[in-house]
Amino acid sequence: MIRYLEIVFRSKLRLLVLILVFPLAFTAVDFYLWRTYDASELVWVDDPGTFGQGTASALGFDPYSTPAQNFARLFSNLVGTQSFNAAVADKLMTTGAIQTTAERTALITSLAQLTVSPGRVTGSGGGGGGGSQGSGGGGANGDHIITIRFICKKEALCLAVLSAVLDVFRAQYSDLKARSAATARAIYVANLKQGQADLAAATSAIEKYEASKTKSTKGAPQNTQDPILTGLQHQLDSAQKEVDNANAQILQIDTISQVTQGITNDLSVIDQPQTKAGLFGVRGLGNDNLKADAIAAASCLIAAAAYLVLVAFLDRTVRDANQISARLQKPVIAIPDYTTRRPRRRKATVSD
Numbered sequence: 001m002i003r004y005l006e007i008v009f010r011s012k013l014r015l016l017v018l019i020l021v022f023p024l025a026f027t028a029v030d031f032y033l034w035r036t037y038d039a040s041e042l043v044w045v046d047d048p049g050t051f052g053q054g055t056a057s058a059l060g061f062d063p064y065s066t067p068a069q070n071f072a073r074l075f076s077n078l079v080g081t082q083s084f085n086a087a088v089a090d091k092l093m094t095t096g097a098i099q100t101t102a103e104r105t106a107l108i109t110s111l112a113q114l115t116v117s118p119g120r121v122t123g124s125g126g127g128g129g130g131g132s133q134g135s136g137g138g139g140a141n142g143d144h145i146i147t148i149r150f151i152c153k154k155e156a157l158c159l160a161v162l163s164a165v166l167d168v169f170r171a172q173y174s175d176l177k178a179r180s181a182a183t184a185r186a187i188y189v190a191n192l193k194q195g196q197a198d199l200a201a202a203t204s205a206i207e208k209y210e211a212s213k214t215k216s217t218k219g220a221p222q223n224t225q226d227p228i229l230t231g232l233q234h235q236l237d238s239a240q241k242e243v244d245n246a247n248a249q250i251l252q253i254d255t256i257s258q259v260t261q262g263i264t265n266d267l268s269v270i271d272q273p274q275t276k277a278g279l280f281g282v283r284g285l286g287n288d289n290l291k292a293d294a295i296a297a298a299s300c301l302i303a304a305a306a307y308l309v310l311v312a313f314l315d316r317t318v319r320d321a322n323q324i325s326a327r328l329q330k331p332v333i334a335i336p337d338y339t340t341r342r343p344r345r346r347k348a349t350v351s352d
Contacts, residue, residue: 018304023297030292039158040149042120042271043166045071066143068118075116075146078172079165085111087168088161097160107161113151114165121147145270155275162273170267181257188249195242202236 045067061070078084088111089104098104115121148165152158209232 014307015304018300018307022300023293026296027293030296036151036153037155037158037275038149038151039155039162039273039275040121040147040271041162041166041269041273043146043148044268044270045144045146066118068143068146071146072116072118074173075148075169078169079114079116080112084168084172087172088164091164091168092157092160095160095164097157097164107157110152111150111161114161115147115149117147117149119143119145119147121149158275159273166267166269178257181253185250185253188246188253192243192246192250195239195246198239199236199243202232202239206232206236 061067062073065073085108089098089107092098092107093104098107148162150158150161150165152161206229209229213226213229
């Protein structure tokens with residue numbers, strides 16, 4: 001033990017650099033350069049159920065879930081897809097938030113840190129993210145509020161991403177619903193045209209039959225039961241129902257399109273995008289920074305211990321007569337003391 005203490009005192013400067021200087025330097029660089037910003041915004045969402053449960057069901061809303069939970073699921077269907085991430089990156093390149101292809105590629109990869117959750121969600125400063133969340137309880141945290149959260153290395157980029165995500169969601173969701181509505185509307189318009197043609201044919205058939213019947217039975221007793229006329233009337237009624245059903249479906253599709261446009265436009269930002277204060281009140285500092293600093297300090301401590309063991313292993317210094325005798329296999333009478341300063345001899349002068 002004394003041997004190790006002697007090596008420590010002899011190499012105290014090197015050990016001090018390993019144990020103290022290197023970890024402090026790494027911590028300073030870590031706190032200054034390697035920050036991770038946790039940004040979020042709160043968005044108000046409306047309930048399409050106010051326009052009727054049929055409209056809400058057509059939009060894919062669960063009547064037993066809150067509007068926040070339903071919208072979180074809608075976001076989860078788009079967020080994370082290649083087209084959505086590419087659209088966000090392209091919008092940021094247009095606004096100048098990113099400028100190079102490398103930054104665009106890195107952003108698309110980092111969008112895996114984007115999460116959308118129902119209610120108010122508080123995240124830790126600088127932690128990891130992971131995927132879009134489409135479930136969870138809004139409850140007391142806000143039935144009409146969703147939290148969009150993004151974690152990245154640049155504060156300005158984090159805030160720009162949150163704004164771009166909302167704009168891209170509005171555009172893509174409205175476009176998808178508009179295309180679906182156009183397809184469905186085209187089908188029901190075709191059904192309406194066919195129904196109108198059937199209705200016109202049934203009406204014409206009844207008119208012709210009644211005209212011919214009037215001529216043939218003029219002056220004869222009238223028979224109240226006419227199976228042919230009854231059949232023609234059934235055809236007329238069926239055609240009318242087909243026309244009414246097609247008109248109703250077209251009206252519902254138009255209503256859903258208007259509701260979709262309305263609820264996407266009414267996605268109102270309650271709290272503007274902002275970054276959370278991290279450790280020690282410094283934005284961008286989080287548990288990841290502390291973990292990295294702790295790992296660096298532990299690595300330096302292990303390196304110092306390894307250095308101490310290596311020096312002790314390579315040290316061949318003898319410290320007393322017994323160690324000299326053991327190495328030389330000879331008796332040792334005394335060890336000259338070369339550390340004591342001898343008095344300097346005074347040179348002889350002529351007067352002496």
